[in-house]
Amino acid sequence: MTQTLAREAPASVRRRRLTGSRLLYGYTWVVIAWLILPVLIMIAFGFNDTKGRYNQSWDGFTLKWYTRVFALDDLTQALVISLVVAVVTMLVAGALGTGIGYALGRYRFRGSGLVNLILFATMSAPELVMGASLLTLFVSLGVGLGVVTITIAHIMFSISFVAVVVRARVLTLDRSIEEAAADLGANPWTTFWRITFPTILPAVMSGMLLAFALSIDDFVVTNFTAGTTITFPLWIWGATRVGLPPQVNVMGTLIFLVGVLIAVTSSVRSRPRRRG
Amino acid sequence: MGRLRRNLAPYFLILPGGLWLLLFFAIPMLTMLSLSLQQGDVVSGYTFTGHWQTYLDAIGNYRTQLIRSLIYGAISTIVLVVLAFPVAYWIAFYGGRRKATYLFLLLLPFFVSFVLRTISWRQILTDDGPLLGPLKHLGVLSPAFHILGTPFAVISGIVYNFLPFMALPVYVALERIDPRVVEAARDLYANPATAFRKVVLPLALPGVFAGVLMTFVPASSDYVDSAVLGSSSTTMIGQVIQAQYLTNSDYPTASALSFVLMAVLLIGVFAYARALGTEDVMKVAAR
Numbered sequence: 001m002t003q004t005l006a007r008e009a010p011a012s013v014r015r016r017r018l019t020g021s022r023l024l025y026g027y028t029w030v031v032i033a034w035l036i037l038p039v040l041i042m043i044a045f046g047f048n049d050t051k052g053r054y055n056q057s058w059d060g061f062t063l064k065w066y067t068r069v070f071a072l073d074d075l076t077q078a079l080v081i082s083l084v085v086a087v088v089t090m091l092v093a094g095a096l097g098t099g100i101g102y103a104l105g106r107y108r109f110r111g112s113g114l115v116n117l118i119l120f121a122t123m124s125a126p127e128l129v130m131g132a133s134l135l136t137l138f139v140s141l142g143v144g145l146g147v148v149t150i151t152i153a154h155i156m157f158s159i160s161f162v163a164v165v166v167r168a169r170v171l172t173l174d175r176s177i178e179e180a181a182a183d184l185g186a187n188p189w190t191t192f193w194r195i196t197f198p199t200i201l202p203a204v205m206s207g208m209l210l211a212f213a214l215s216i217d218d219f220v221v222t223n224f225t226a227g228t229t230i231t232f233p234l235w236i237w238g239a240t241r242v243g244l245p246p247q248v249n250v251m252g253t254l255i256f257l258v259g260v261l262i263a264v265t266s267s268v269r270s271r272p273r274r275r276g
Numbered sequence: 277m278g279r280l281r282r283n284l285a286p287y288f289l290i291l292p293g294g295l296w297l298l299l300f301f302a303i304p305m306l307t308m309l310s311l312s313l314q315q316g317d318v319v320s321g322y323t324f325t326g327h328w329q330t331y332l333d334a335i336g337n338y339r340t341q342l343i344r345s346l347i348y349g350a351i352s353t354i355v356l357v358v359l360a361f362p363v364a365y366w367i368a369f370y371g372g373r374r375k376a377t378y379l380f381l382l383l384l385p386f387f388v389s390f391v392l393r394t395i396s397w398r399q400i401l402t403d404d405g406p407l408l409g410p411l412k413h414l415g416v417l418s419p420a421f422h423i424l425g426t427p428f429a430v431i432s433g434i435v436y437n438f439l440p441f442m443a444l445p446v447y448v449a450l451e452r453i454d455p456r457v458v459e460a461a462r463d464l465y466a467n468p469a470t471a472f473r474k475v476v477l478p479l480a481l482p483g484v485f486a487g488v489l490m491t492f493v494p495a496s497s498d499y500v501d502s503a504v505l506g507s508s509s510t511t512m513i514g515q516v517i518q519a520q521y522l523t524n525s526d527y528p529t530a531s532a533l534s535f536v537l538m539a540v541l542l543i544g545v546f547a548y549a550r551a552l553g554t555e556d557v558m559k560v561a562a563r
Contacts, residue, residue, distance in 0.1 A: 024366040031363050032381045035439065038396035039388050041406075045399075056399060096293030103289035115290060122301050124489060126497035126541065128514050132521055132534045133304035136311045139527065140322075156300040159293050217389050219500060224521065233391045240395055240504065252392050259387035267376070 039256065046249035054243040065246040069254075072247055078235035079251060081147060085231065086215040089154040094208035096155070097162025101207070102200070104163065105170025119160040130157060131224030138225065145227025153225045154215040161214065162207035169203030209262065216255070312531035322527070334532040338516050342533075345513040346540065348427065349496025352434040353442075356491055357484060359435065360442040364483075365476075368450035379447065382440050394433055394504045401429060401505070425507030433501035438494065442487040449483025450476070485552060492548075493541050513537055 499514030520530035
């Protein structure tokens, strides 16, 4: 686009436009650097040979925190709880959200507007209010807070995200393939499992990954529904006042690497299919 | 029979998830509304008295924090539009084959817990930290200069945390613009500025709208940034609500404040939608 425009433009304008896009290019990189700076600081301080309780100033390079990553029992336990909650959330929200997303994408039915409205409401309501209202529900029912209430809450706010991702995929499905399957004598059940499900599976998977990511990182809603149970973000929150141990940086770094790895491999795997 | 089953199919598919959302999203809102009108305490229980006074007291006592939160939220949102638009613009029009890579880089921070990233900022901005320490040694800044605890620190924390939520919807809108439309404007003798103002900007507005929707509400109700990066003079309403629930266990006041916050934010969003004259809010959101 720029080239066609530039060809017709006089030299001075072309030069100005080039400087403009260079400026934007530099600016984009400044913003990206700003976004990544705290991540780099976190990774770096996982290698810091800190002496005291505070991991604040640089005291030399060490790998010892990587060998002692699980040395703090309560931190390890918090991470395990976070992982368990995230896996359960991923599975349940994945199933429930896929149902809603498929129905909204495939069928026209009375009440679909209301369902869309509720999905939109759960995605745009302040997290704080969702957490607080769940707390009032659990308190008035006399339900004890803990892993179960955290998981219930996480499933609640993840369903909509899965549903939206799946709905988008179902809406763009080529229905002629399903019709072809039916023409060739497949019954609806076979058609669904052999044709429809494999085509929406990538969307279901990315919805589930999103649910996992939302759950493991959630702080606000968890803070309201956890009671005395401690998840990974809650542990970090509680430890900030006394100083974060380097183990937190190491765990953060490992989670970061695993997340990036999954994202990169899934995008690389889906790429050739799109081209072919 | 088969036809009836097909007609009911969407309802069966929606039922489990819908029930979950009803039980744990819709009903809790009602419990909260009811609790805000009750009186009593945690030990002896609550009774419904329709005590509207709680609302008036809550607003009266925490007016400053409420207004401050809305101001911080609004400033953050405006800064976000200004900061994110050029990035989204550059990636959409000049990103070429690397578009996906640039978007991935924008999302990279999300792989680190948001509490951890905010704490990382505190480490960077602390009074003798890696940023201010050297500047103070060189005498560029006075020793008394500090960033932590100021509204600037809180707002930049919010902006930092929500930037991708603004950049992505704006990018999606810009990416959809057919370059030929811009070329047509240029062929009709619009200069670049006019082409941008009359063609690109109107087509990007739905994206900006979605971005504002996704950032203004969470930014105004945020309490992590002001708790980690701020001070007692930057307390936001989220911190008040959190403390009322979890520390003071004053559930009626906390519930009333939550409702006021949500109502104000919803009114703000709808007023914004009206003012922009965009189509139905839901239509934009459903995209």
